[in-house]
Amino acid sequence: MSAGVVVLGAGQAGFQLAASLREGGYADPITLVGEEAEPPYQRPPLSKVFLKGGDGPESLSFRPPSFFERHGIALRLATRAMRIDREAARVLTEPGGWLSYDRLVLATGARNRPLALPGAALENVVALRGAEDGLALRAALARSRRVVIIGGGFLGLEVASSARAVGAEVTVIEAGERLMGRAVSPAVSRHFLEYHRSRGVVVELGQTISAILGEARAEGVTTTEDRDIPADLIVVAVGVVPNTELAEAAGLAVDRGIIVDHALRTSHPRIHAIGDCARFPSAHGGGLTRLESVQNAVDQARCAAADILGKPQPYEAVPWFWSDQGERLQIAGLTADAEETVTQGGPEAFSVYCFRNGVLIGAESVNRPADHVKARRMLAGGERPQRAAFAS
Template sequence: MADLADLVIIGASYAGTQLALAARANGFAGPITMIGDEPHAPYQRPPLSKGFLRDEVDASSLPLQSPERFAEERIVLRTGVRALRIDRDARTVELSDGSAIGYDRLALTTGARCRTLLCDGAELGNVYYLRDLADARAIRDAASRARHAVVVGGGFIGLEVAAALRKLGLDVTVVEMQERLLQRAVPPLISSFLMQAHEQQGVRFRMSSRVRRLVGQATVAAVELESGEVIAADMVVAGLGVVPNVELAEACGLVVDNGIVVDAFARTSDPSIVAAGDCASYPNPWLNASGQGGSANHCVRVESIQSANDLARVAAATVADRATPYDAVPWFWSDQYGYKLQMVGASAGHEQIVLRGDVASGKFTALYLRDGTLIGADSVNRPIDHMAVRRLVAARLRPDPVVLGDESIALKSLAPA
């Protein structure tokens, strides 16, 4: 006979943890069980590509919550076990340890996994991906013995790893298939700034380049590009983006389209099942309004801690019968060397950029307007601007661009009363 929990959460992640705690805060009183396939309790992931990789952050500081907090909130953690199958008719989840658990409400916070290199030699030793604590430990250990590293992918993870490896003293080359860094995420201004920041630290780039094969015997020794160039490499880290973990949802008949499709209340096509985090595709009014996601009801998948936490809160309210639609303004951050890039809203679809500060100084904010409305901003080392813009975007401010760019006027003063 299956165990029973009123709420079962598959995925011991940011979203899973937030969902469980927020369900309690919303008055959900029934038993809650969270299932995670890693041996660890839920932990912070952003430090893995930053301070942890540089050996500046200890693993003991990573847990999201203490065991006492989970116990206090009556949240049962079952780690080191994988969910194998969801039976929607019987409302049970079959687990890898041979047991099963019944549910009244089910939450899927299964996250995503790394895209893998598809080239000859990809199976060689010292080829790494970064998604979890075990990955970060392996990369850090390899970096202590390596001299030459190649990072494949100039996205956020790739750039953060490149910065960390360079700080550790490795010779670093980044291979990126697009014409510029973070091409789908930021405008050329930010791409150029970050590339220059890395080059000043000694990182080399091969843009508009593809890997033909990895060369070596048991372990990688070099990366050969399609151009014919061969780059020495004691280790390779691939940052090629992620694939949402939707197999459980797909197998039980839920609607899946670049993620588990949910509505504005985080409900899947089965009203007893919600989803949140990197695995979920949902209507985001802010990204869609910017022109990034198409129509207002078009679903997008946003890979960020903020998105995971905010959608999890929405899912928790739904589980607790206090349904509230998603309306959080998206934001994101990345640390590279001494620069903190903080992003609000979206830049896609902008028609005008208003600049505050000096790009050359490494302290500036680029604000993006579309149809006269502020839709987003990217700030570098200007946290006060970032916090103000979050309020301004939420207010759908239609500012005078001259006033917006006037450094003598504080951004926070432009917020409506």
């Protein structure tokens, strides 16, 4: 019998890959190896509803444990993959020893970028990635009045919104001149700046942290403008780094992500990489791209599963993303390289259509879900709409 598929990483992409293989009729063994103790679960609620509510981590699970038994998916949880032996087609796990594979899928995700400052390891300086972090942050929020969030990207702002909703005094410190600056248009940044400020969040732009104050516990931060901001809790949300070490040690091509082709194959034909850890040739602009989104993890998993099932198809899914910060932001396409934008709608609900070379490349919708769905459809179509078709 074939050794089957071994998936390293039991997160969004790893779970979907295993499920899609079984859906597609894959009959050989599937083993899902994950270093976290929980069965596969969704991360998005962690910065949103989970922080404000009282549900346990089981509320986040994709499927109950019986799903994995019923579908013959062996879960090896609290198990870390340590090394890939490509020659012998096997992986060293801890605990568990060697695991042979016929096909290997790397779905190792990303981890939070650490803050390189003295004091960053203090107990009340926290980050959010997994369910354990979510539980710890929720408990910390319940006993903290003043919260400083370092980083004004999607994650930092979602945590800011949730922390405010449970009554904390919140300050967000962002190094860039605008919020979510790497990912959205200036109009959307402005809208969310005004929105968060209107809810009482203090937002400091164009500043970073030069020091974390306090010895036994963090008591605040010093900004690069030399201003001290007191805090009972500091949340670090300064981006992530892809987990590529296993791939690199195995001699696979790695450059700011595990390099894959249109079918999500790495430089070794029996090994795929999917989700946050993979850098792929995007069919939607931007050259080699690495995305951190549920859509990307799910659609890449489906695409890699199809390849393993002998039905290869290029990965061309339209990228889309959402962020819930009290107001709902939805993004279709990759909008970072836009040369021109057209805004439709009013101050409370609007969409920013983004163009490059006079052609639609994406849309950012604030409280306009119908526009988002329509934009995804337009981007998926063969003929991209021209700028002239959009009234200013």
